[in-house]
Amino acid sequence: MATKIPKAVPAADGILKPKKDNIPVARKNVAAKANKAAPSNRGVQQAELRDQKQHLVTANEDLHKNLSETQQRVDELEQQFSELQKENTNMKKSLNDCHVALIAAKIDPGETVGEIAQKEDQRREVQNVSRDLLNELKTFGDVASTQVVQLEAINTTIKDLTEARLGLMQERDLFSQEAAEMERALEEAEGLLA
Known part of the structure; x- marks a missing residue:
């Protein structure tokens, strides 16, 4: 079959x-x-x-x-999309930072160029004054440092003089004691001779 x-x-x-x-x-x-x-x-x-x-x-x-x-x-398209999103986020952040900077500098986006130039001149003047003050402060700091060194030298001299004075006082006391003993010895010797 x-x-x-x-x-x-x-x-x-x-x-x-x-x-x-x-x-x-x-x-x-x-x-x-x-x-x-x-x-x-x-x-x-x-x-x-x-x-x-x-x-x-x-x-x-x-x-x-x-x-x-x-x-x-x-x-690849997803990677590009991700990169574009990051770039977009960064641009938004930069734009926001610029806006904040404009507000912080009190600059109105509608200000005229003359007003901005005037503010820039004022800013430069403030910077110059600040620089001058910083230079004066540095000079003062240098003078103060020199004076501190001189003051330390004077303090060292005072300390040395104080120690020398104490030494002289101790020597004077010893001399006075010796003179007193010699006077007693002299008086005893005179008493024996007389």
Whole structure:
């Protein structure tokens, strides 16, 4: 008893699906005819299936390649979008900082160039006065440093003189004690001689 080989039938989505024919063959003559016709049909069908499979494999590879390229492009676009967002955020921050600087400097964006120039002149004048004051302060600091050194030298001299005075006072006290002892000894010697 021979069975028929399932035939591939294209479906609506373009994918080949085998079709099963479950028809039993009851007679030898029909089976013999089927066996004779089957090898040629089978070879043609297998060749068509191989061609379709190769075509599908190629199409699948192309789709994967296109998908990879598209994904790579999407990643690049996302990176560019992220960079543009950062740049936009930085520009907004800079714009806000400039606005704050204008407000802090009390500059009205609608001011005339003459008013801005006048304010710039005032700012330069204040800077010059500040620089002069800083120079005077530096000079005062230098003079004060010199005077501190001189004051330390004077303090050292006073300390030395104080120590020398104390030494002289101690020597005077010793001298006075020795003179008193000599006077007593002299008086005793006079008392013995008299």
